[in-house]
Amino acid sequence: MKNLKNMKRLKPRRIANKIMSRLLKGNDLIILLGARQVGKTSIMHLLMNRLLQREKIKKNRVFYFDLEDMNLLEVVNRGVEEFIAFLEASGADLKGRCFVFLDEIQYMENPSNFLKILVDHHKEISLVVSGSSSFSIKTKFKDSLAGRKRIFEIYPLDFGEFIEFKDRKELAGFWNTGNWEKARFFEGDFLRYFEEYVIFGGLPRVSLLPTREEKIEYLKDVVNSYIKKDIKDLFRIDNPYAFNRTIKLLALHAGNSINFANLTTICGISRHTFERYLFILENSFILKLITPFYSNKIKEVAKMPKLYFMDTGIRNIITGDLNSLEGRRDSGSLVENSVFLMLLTGKGPLDEIYYWRTKAGAEMDFVLKGEGERLQGYEVKYRPFKEAKITRSTRSYINKYSPDLTCICTKNFYQDEINMDLMGFSGLNNKSKLVFLPAFFLSKGNIFCHCKS
Structure with missing residues (x-):
């Protein structure tokens, strides 16, 4: 579990707005699918920041767990009762609505059964989970959560986001709105950034590395x-x-x-x-x-x-x-x-x-x-x-x-x-x-x- 106080300043991702809207609407299980390093964890932290800062959710109702940590993985693999006990021991206030983020659930032995029990019997917990293998997750989920989960596929940055990560918000604004009348004056900048985007791709971390x-x-x-x-x-x-x-x-x-x-x-x-x-x-x-x-x-x-x-x-x-x-x-x-x-x-x-x-x-x-x-x-x-x-x-x-x-x-x-x-x-x-x-x-x-x- 990570300390929310130490989360670094995060760059915005457009899909985070769609996920947040869905998260606040109801208790559907939210699943983020995508390759490693496309920003799933950062999006989770963006969502947590918004819950804490905009929605004024108390810190003891927002929790993040990285299941690459073998100790945490062992806890969730023991079952829902053990996980609830662990949440309470970690200071969770389960009397009101809690938001729990589970990262890399493909490592769980039986995520389908675990998450189904949480969704069915713990309405006070809203779940956001992520995974890096569509096949692994789909086969482990079977059909037990049909109609009660919402899947968001997370891709590398689109070119507009790539420009935003370069702190060129004015160019990103022209791109997003299709304003060629203004964008044409910055054709050289667009071409330079586009070549970098084509050669080095859109992984968020890559776009921020200087050399x-x-x-x-x-x-x-x-x-x-x-x-x-x-x-x-x-x-x-x-x-x-x-x-x-x-x-x-x-x-x-x-x-x-x-x-x-x-x-x-x-x-x-x-x-x-x-x-x-x-x-x-x-x-x-x-x-x-x-x-x-x-x-x-x-x-x-x-x-x-x-x-x-x-x-x-x-x-x-x-x-x-x-x-x-x-x-x-x-x-x-x-x-x-x-x-x-x-x-x-x-x-x-x-x-x-x-x-x-x-x-x-x-x-x-x-x-x-x-x-x-x-x-x-x-x-x-x-x-x-x-x-x-x-x-x-x-x-x-x-x-x-x-x-x-x-x-x-x-x-x-x-x-x-x-x-x-x-x-x-x-x-x-x-x-x-x-x-x-x-x-x-x-x-x-x-x-x-x-x-x-």
Whole structure:
């Protein structure tokens, strides 16, 4: 249990507001899921600070436990009665509402039963728990808490948060609201921060480290301690060499579709083992797969998934390349990976991200399918533009699906309110829009607003 007096000043995270709203509404169990070092513990401390300072909850009603501490883990594994006795011995006032934060619950032997009893029989306790393995937690939870838990997935910083962590609140404000008229005067700053974001990723601690050497050292430690050790131990991987080789190969293929036959041959493992490794890495929040969007299986790709890493810094440290974007052969796929992460953090709860490709070679990097069959397409072209021009692939996609929005993600070119008739389109629905935005300027404030009726 940590002393709340010694908590350091914490940087804000947008998702903390959503979690706090849910926490204050009722007694649902709140679960924070995400990879190590994405900020789950810091978010817990943010919530505790707000409870103490804004909500004026007394200190003897707010408790935090790190279950990596073997002594604390032993207490919770003994059962609810022992834990309640421990709370009371620690000074908890259980006569009123208490807020208990349990960090890294995947280490518990039976978290499902433990938390179910607390939720069912101790209404005075509001629980917030965190975990670093989606699969481990889901399998241990089974269905016993159906309808009584709320899961929040915690991702690395989005680009707006990254800028805020750099104490450039004015730039973050332009980004959040989509105010290009003001943001354009700071294009150089945005590009500089965006390159750092793409190369070193969005882990909160990395963004705060002052030197390149410190960032690299920290990322190496995360890869070695979490991916190569914790995940290996948690999932009982018996061939670490093949697992690590697979991780590196997948990192080199980030932004590309997966050819299972080719990759399994290169790795020297069976397809079953390869798919198991993919499953483990996706459920440990290291990478994410997206599937094709299609309406015609004969002409369009329908099966082969694409993969993206959940943090580009982690991806780059695995490949051993943290050079600047200029001159890199993989600069396009790296920026594409960052655009994917922006879409992932900005999309609505019912939105799904796909990619589109025809067997003739036409492609749209991302298709966002929302409520009411709304479609948005995103094509990453990270280079300077002098005027609004689109590729044959983009034209093919727009003609086939008449999406509500098509966005070309450029290096620094901005243009919206484009006349679709002048671009050579006819017969589209009246709501179909085409915009060109710098990749660094993708945010909920300037993208998703284009799709409003």
